[in-house]
Amino acid sequence: MTVAIIRNIQLYRWSRFLRSLIFWQAVWFLYFQNVLSATEAILLYAVYDVATTLLEVPSGYMSDRLGRKKTLIASAIAGLGGSFLLAIGDSFAVFAAGQVLIGASMAFASGTDEAMLYESLAATGRADEIETQEIIAWRYSFSALALSALTGGALALVDPRLPFVGGALAFGGLFWITMRFVEPPRSSDTSEGSELLHLSSLGASFQSPILLWFFVLGVLMYGFSHLPFVFGQPFILEALNDFDLASSAPLVSGAVTALMMGISVAVSLVALQLRRALGLPQLLLSAFSLQIAISGVMALTDSAIVLAFLLLRMVPNALSRPFILGRIQPLLNDDSRATWLSLNSFAGRLVFATALTFGAISTTDAGTMPYDDIANILRVACFIGLVALIGLAVAARRIAVSPSHKSITP
Template identity: 30%
Template sequence: MSRSYSGNIPKLYIIKLAKWFMLTMPIIVLFYQENGLSMQNVLTLKAFYSVAVVVMEIPSGYFADVWGRKKTLILGSILGCLGFVVYSFSSNFYGFFLAELVLGIGSSFISGADSALLYDSLLQDKKEQTYLKQESRMMSVGNFAEALAGIAGGSLALISLRTPFIVQIFIAFMAVPASMMLMEVERDKTVSKGGFVHILKIVRYSLWENIQLRLNILYSSIFGCATLSLAWFVQPYLKQLNFDVGRIGVIWTLLNLTVGFTALFAHRIESRLGKIGTSLLIVIGLSSGFILSGVMTSQLGIVCLFYFYIIRGIATPILKDYINRITSSDMRATVLSLRNFIIRILFAIIAPFLGWYSDHFSIGEALIFAGSIIFLLGGVTLFFIFKTDRK
């Protein structure tokens, strides 16, 4: 009798909840500023986080392919909990740096492995055609969790801005028992040998030999970096509009609810528009979201933020699905980690500069600049994707 791997799905939801129920997110920039950090310091700190993810991203994906998705997720969950323990006892840039280092390494062990296990679990049960729907639902659950955390985190921040970090330890710990109860999916054992040399072979295949995969990874990475970058501007953007902590938490909640609801319908939108139409919607929607938010630095800019988050809800699960469709199971976690690797590299390069730009000019001008670059990079990459697909 064949085994069913459907039991993995609710456990992956718990891991997603533990990772996304971020009580700290709606107030973290305010917390940094309370401890004496500038916007350049904040985005430099986040660039260091990205470097930590980058260093381990591809090796962690390879560990997931060779060592096992389950063991990799267990390790990532433990480190995710430990990072918030460090945060709770830190009050300066260097303490935050250590916490971000631990969280970055932990995040790298989860990213890629979770999506790969989801896809392979569905593949084993011959339900892989439902991956986009499941990935969209999982993303929605994550965003709903982040939305509710916005309200809870804002309320806890009324006690102190440090309180959400202390409570976050217990939220993050939920992922540890959930990951321990996962069922490992059997894969091709031939990939268990080769070590670093085999990682390089997968990277070379993904970024050099397979042009279709290369372009899809790059396209997905550009917009992954875009959504990550804008997220760090939301709090100072709203603070500039004279919103207090409570109202910022409410808007943060509504933004994430918007992503969650939109992601539920991502597979239907892609089915109706097709790859070409959906890809055009993503490149135009996300870049114009940046530019319009930068132009409208009044309360009308909030509408532009919601517009951006709607497109984000469509883009994230669909772009992952495009990569999964053209990737084999024996290298899926490594390839998805390679995507996250490139996202973090791009973010580590651009984020400190955007932070400096906003400190010396304005947040609005920084957003307009970022949107223009994203449109240029995304548009050129999409042109080559269409050209390759026609061939």
């Protein structure tokens, strides 16, 4: 059993790699607004976020009750079905159905795969390796995102549906990997009739100032991470118009995204050293500040120079997510760990989907979103982000964001 649990740690990396082969990541907005309109493209992303949001908490509860492996199998199947619908779709309704399934896939995996890793490490007496193992997994993930971004952009030039076909194949591989997982043992009672214990431990988590601080930070960083993801593609198209290269937007967008992920992989190599040098609160707040700065530059100018800032989009994730998970996972109980992580993701997606909906209402119904509309949305977001950053910094001075004693494996 111990050998099988240890194998989970290796399989986790490859599951993250396959889940991150999102071949359409750099071209989906261009594709949707080509077939439909800019407004419907934004709404389709909102559909994805709403679907994920509605399933976040139920999927976390399902994971805590039925097990990590079963929930991850459901995630792979939903992703396969969603990718297929996006590949064959030609209307808002079909695309929306595909987005719902992709959202369900992400919801089923949210919190569950991370809980699978931590519980597998804990079962083999290696819980203190969580930060190191998460950083390794993020390198696998970023590498897959880089590979699929560039490949997806090239595939889109051949046929705009091919990136979604590639996504379906990746989810098929993910299903095979997931079937090889072994359910890790848990210390808490997951039998029927333990719901009160589940709710009690979940409620106790929300009474912790430390966990609440990380909860708020997670919500904010989710939104600011996705602003360049949503608006970067039309922004790239706008910038390329100056060089008469608009027809190459899918390939350029893919190349930009690939470079973005490559830079993040490089940054992850020094993430532990930065964690030690700056301390956890300063590192996390610096990462959030960088997210705000990227959106701020996009709000100030539509020149091609912004492409350089877009390359930094995933750097904050590399400097924050593994350490956030490493800090909060030991503070959560086994019987509510995935539910708490799902609730955090739920809140982030709900806030972002709401903001996107208001953004869609405020923009033109024309096929391509004008830069002025993008800039207005980003200006409002940056103002909110700066106010939140100040609040988090003040709170961090009163809360033990960093653990008293932390062993960090190099």
